[in-house]
Amino acid sequence: MWELRHRGGGGPGPGGEAASPPREGEAAGGDHETESTSDKETDIDDRYGDLDSRTDSDIPEIPPSLDRTPEILKKALSGLSSRWKNWWIRGILTLTMISLFFLIIYMGSFMLMLLVLSIQVKCFHEIITIGYRVYHSYDLPWFRTLSWYFLLCVNYFFYGETLADYFATFVQREEQLQFLIRYHRFISFALYLAGFCMFVLSLVKKHYRLQFYMFAWTHVTLLITVTQSHLVIQNLFEGMIWFLVPISSVICNDITAYIFGFFFGRTPLIKLSPKKTWEGFIGGFFSTVIFGFIAAYVLSKYQYFVCPVEYRSDVNSFVTECEPSELFQLQSYSLPPFLKAVLRRETVSMYPFQIHSIALSTFASLIGPFGGFFASGFKRAFKIKDFANTIPGHGGIMDRFDCQYLMATFVHVYITSFIRGPNPSKVLQQLLVLQPEQQLNIYKTLKTHLTEKGILQPTLKV
Incomplete structure (x- = not known):
């Protein structure tokens, strides 16, 4: 357990709990004055003391955990x-x-x-x-x-x-x-x-x-x-x-x-x-x-x-259905020369x-x-x-x-x-969350972009 170092004593006792403040008329240490029971601010100061003076050695030892093995x-x-x-x-x-x-x-x-x-x-x-x-x-x-x-x-x-x-x-x-x-x-x-x-x-x-x-x-x-x-x-x-x-x-x-x-x-x-x-x-x-x-x-x-x-709103649940990406499709890879001699094959298939x-x-x-x-x-x-x-x-x-x-x-x-x-x-x-006007503007912009790239045919104006 640990001892908190007050200038004149009064630190926590065993178990890591703060010791009771000195009673009225008792000395709290060479440098402390007698506690006034009516002075609440002094009571708080005496209870907590100079906590900033702690060092690593003052860290309390936490009681060991109980053994919960069945x-x-x-x-x-x-x-x-x-x-x-x-x-x-x-x-x-x-x-x-x-x-x-x-x-x-x-x-x-x-x-x-x-x-x-x-x-x-x-x-x-x-x-x-x-x-x-x-x-x-x-x-x-x-x-x-x-x-x-x-x-x-x-x-x-x-x-x-x-x-x-x-x-x-x-x-x-x-x-x-x-x-x-x-x-x-x-x-x-x-x-x-x-x-x-x-x-x-x-x-x-x-x-x-x-x-x-x-x-x-x-x-x-x-x-x-x-x-x-x-x-x-x-x-x-x-x-x-x-x-x-x-x-x-x-x-x-x-x-x-x-x-x-x-x-x-x-x-x-x-x-x-x-x-x-x-x-x-x-x-x-x-x-x-x-x-x-x-x-x-x-x-x-x-x-x-x-x-x-x-999340699919039509079925109201999470779904994991898709066409797997190339990352999860078998590919053929050429083996390094030293592995070709060991495995006696030119290529290997893996994801x-x-x-x-x-x-x-x-x-x-x-x-x-x-x-x-x-x-x-x-x-x-x-x-x-x-x-x-x-x-x-x-x-x-x-x-x-x-x-x-x-x-x-x-x-x-x-x-x-x-x-x-x-x-x-x-x-x-x-996009579906946007307002209709915003969706329409995006549609027009995308259409123009795809037309300029030649993916869509230009619309004939009558």
């Missing part, structure tokens, strides 16, 4: 060493989570979006709770309430933008939604301003620095969780394959790096994560690239995975997406783990083993998705930079 597993594995017991617990829970993930994939795109949203909220809760345990010990107001308020505001902004982009035909039929979409950014800004003003009104004298620190904590948490989960959903709309291959590559790298490290690990990789080894890192890399290449080949065969996810999958899986295995290292540094800074104890043997949800958020950003940038072209369906949806 009793049936504890009994079944009671005879094993702690190392092998952890191995089996992690393995069983990993297979369970993968099975549930397959079930949600079968249930469709909408359920995957709900899953992403649920994970986002849980990750936000785990990170904010760490700050709240430090912050709440001073009984300062509004931090947790404002944190969740800002989460709602940011989600309202991002998902409102998604509603406007992908569900324009549905919005066009609902008059109330048209108003919300038209003024969406102004409403979002007004909601944020309300939270901003509430934060300013909650400031407590001699505690400003810590409160601004926690204000920044909330916003960085929002940046990590909400914006990244929004990018995950944007990737999903490009086609489920852009969601599944990157996520499964990170999962594969996490599992195979753990297995190689468990059995062959000898050389430490990074001080932030003492259990990570070079053997696990290298073994995970090659396994992930091979897995990504095979997964891309399997998924590219099915429209369900490769077609962009669209172009498989080449992209190599780039995705390479990032997942070489750069993705740095998201985990970042999370390890964060946990060490606050002297905790895991973000939470949601999943036995794994820690919290954030412990399992620390690499996924970094991967989501890369995939979004990759699609934008190398893959995505103009989306005719999205352009058409936006």
